[in-house]
Amino acid sequence: MKFLIYISDYIIPFVFFLIITTGLSRKTNVYDDFIEGAKEGFKVVYGILPTLIGLMVAVGVLRASGALDLLSNLIKPVTDFIHFPSELVPVALVKMFSSSAATGLVLDIFKQYGPDSYIGRLVSIMMSCTETIFYTMAVYFMVAGVRKSRYTLLGALVATLSGIVASLLIANILF
Amino acid sequence: MLNYLWGIMIVIGIVVGVFNGRIDEVSNATLSSSKEAVTLCISMLGIMAMWTGLMEIAKKSGIVSSFTKGLRPIIKFLFPDIPKNHIVNEYIASNMIANILGLGWAATPMGLMAMKELKKLNKDSDLASHDMCTFLIINISSLQLIPVNIIAYRSQYGSANPAEILAAGIVATIFSTFVGVLFSVLARKLSKGDK
Numbered sequence: 001m002k003f004l005i006y007i008s009d010y011i012i013p014f015v016f017f018l019i020i021t022t023g024l025s026r027k028t029n030v031y032d033d034f035i036e037g038a039k040e041g042f043k044v045v046y047g048i049l050p051t052l053i054g055l056m057v058a059v060g061v062l063r064a065s066g067a068l069d070l071l072s073n074l075i076k077p078v079t080d081f082i083h084f085p086s087e088l089v090p091v092a093l094v095k096m097f098s099s100s101a102a103t104g105l106v107l108d109i110f111k112q113y114g115p116d117s118y119i120g121r122l123v124s125i126m127m128s129c130t131e132t133i134f135y136t137m138a139v140y141f142m143v144a145g146v147r148k149s150r151y152t153l154l155g156a157l158v159a160t161l162s163g164i165v166a167s168l169l170i171a172n173i174l175f
Numbered sequence: 176m177l178n179y180l181w182g183i184m185i186v187i188g189i190v191v192g193v194f195n196g197r198i199d200e201v202s203n204a205t206l207s208s209s210k211e212a213v214t215l216c217i218s219m220l221g222i223m224a225m226w227t228g229l230m231e232i233a234k235k236s237g238i239v240s241s242f243t244k245g246l247r248p249i250i251k252f253l254f255p256d257i258p259k260n261h262i263v264n265e266y267i268a269s270n271m272i273a274n275i276l277g278l279g280w281a282a283t284p285m286g287l288m289a290m291k292e293l294k295k296l297n298k299d300s301d302l303a304s305h306d307m308c309t310f311l312i313i314n315i316s317s318l319q320l321i322p323v324n325i326i327a328y329r330s331q332y333g334s335a336n337p338a339e340i341l342a343a344g345i346v347a348t349i350f351s352t353f354v355g356v357l358f359s360v361l362a363r364k365l366s367k368g369d370k
Contacts, residue, residue, distance in 0.1 A: 004342040011321065011341045019229055023236040030232050037231020041224030044280055045216050053212040058184040060208030064200040065192030098177050101184075103324070107215070110332035121340055124329060128322035128344030129351050131315045140311055143287050144294040147301040151366075152308045155358040159316035163351030170343045 004174060048100070055104035063108050084168060085119050087112075092126065092164060096133045103127075122171040129163035215331055222327040230276060239276075243268040253313070253356065254306045256296070263292035267310060274314070277323045286314060305366075309359040316355030319348055 023030040062068050072086040079086040087109060095102035106123055113119045133156045141149055192201035233239050246268040250257075257263055266289035273282035289310065297304040322344060329337035 004346065005339050008339050008341040008343070009336075011345075012338055015321065016229065019233045019236070019238060022238050023232045026236045028232070028236045030236075033232045033235045034228040036228075037234075038224035038228035040231065041227035042220060044227065045220050045223050047280070049212065049216045052216060053209050054181060056208040056212040056215075057205050058181050058188070060204035060211075061185055061188030061192070061201050064204035065188040065190075065197055066195040067187055067191040070191065094180070097180055101177065101180055103328075106325075107328055107332070110328060115329040115332045115334035115337070120329075120334075121343075124322075124325050124340040125343045125347050127325050128319055128340070129317060129348035131317035133315050136315050137311060139283075140286060140290050140314070141303065141307075144290040144297070144303070144307060145299060145301060146294075146297075146303045146307065149303050149311075150308055151358075151362045152303060152311050155308065155312035155355060155362060156315040158358050159312060159351050159355035162354040163316065163347055166347040166350040167343075170347055174343055 002174065004170070051100045052103070055101050056107060058101075059104035059108045063112075068108070085122065087119055088123055088126065091123055092130075095127070095130055096160070098135055099132045102132075118171065118175055121175050122167060125167040125171055126164055129167060130160050133157065133160060215328070218331045219324075219327045222323060222330065226277065226321075226323045230278060233276070239272060242272050242275075246271060253309055253359070256304065256306050257293075258296075261292070261296075263289055263296070266292060270314070271318070275318050275320050277319055277321050286310075305359075305363045308362065312355045312359050313352060316352045317348060318352040320345065 020030055023033070059068075068087075068090065071090060075089050076086040079089060091102050091105045091109070094105055106127055109123050110120055115121070115124065133153070137149060137152060137156070141147075141152075189198075189201060192198045230239075243265070247264070250264055250267055251259075254264075254267065266285050270282050270285040270289055273279070273285060290307065293304060293307050293310065297307065321341065325340070325344075326337045329340075
């Protein structure tokens with residue numbers, strides 16, 4: 001399983017290599033296109049700045065007040081039983097409702113424990129395999145005019161939970 | 176949703192802060208956190224612009240559209256009720272590719288267009304069609320190749336190797352999507368009688 005860490009080092013360079021060689025062989029202006037697309041990235045970051053300010057303030061307040069420690073101490077007996085770090089329960093729960101709010105909590109974890117700690121790595125893997133359940137369902141079904149969503153919620157919960165379990169197992173094996 | 180969540184987070188924080196006698200730290204946290212968000216965004220600019228730049232090359236050179244075409248058989252398997260050459264196939268494929276490549280902001284508009292077309296195919300019923308359920312479950316189980324944001328955050332908070340979690344993340348995301356697909360296929364089979 002350790003090879004997963006070595007492979008990780010290759011992924012970004014490989015994506016670069018693949019895209020740029022394809023671009024060159026199809027004679028597109030790779031550099032011009034890159035510059036054009038990079039401008040788009042500024043707009044994306046500009047768009048998420050207000051959300052980040054709002055949510056980092058909220059999480060900062062929760063952290064400074066001691067409410068986050070209170071919560072994770074409260075659920076510690078249960079999470080210890082299933083070998084899941086109690087600090088990550090708020091992230092997993094909040095992520096179901098809002099991705100940006102969860103991001104606020106993740107940043108707090110990176111700050112408290114460091115991104116290279118066990119918890120930091122686990123939360124990084126978790127965040128790369130789960131999506132907001134209730135928000136996505138609300139927005140998409142509103143557009144479709146659907147009120148009875150049948151088995152969507154159950155399916156989404158099962159998939160999310162299996163993602164969390166997989167993250168936990170992989171993090172335990174690798175780190 | 177976020178109106179309650181955000182409001183409650185701050186209210187709880189202040190109340191607990193008063194009880195814990197840490198209101199001075201709470202006060203400082205509001206100031207330092209907002210500053211930190213800006214610092215974070217500035218360092219994110221680089222990684223994000225690098226990624227969107229790279230993706231623009233992929234778009235212009237036709238890589239994205241060939242990926243989209245490659246998805247056709249998979250979409251046919253997942254959404255058997257959709258007519259073969261219907262435009263919704265394109266929307267679903269573009270949405271999935273955008274999600275896989277970490278272009279979340281491009282994925283949502285495509286996803287919403289897909290839902291509008293599925294609504295027409297569902298004859299404006301308020302009961303979700305199987306295709307809608309499958310589409311949402313797969314969307315939520317999130318198949319993502321490179322979580323650009325997470326890499327940027329890890330790098331900002333001093334990770335020695337921000338990309339080291341990439342392969343682990345891919346294994347986890349493939350697993351959760353696989354479970355989501357399995358669930359959708361089974362649920363569709365089990366409720367075959369009613370449309």
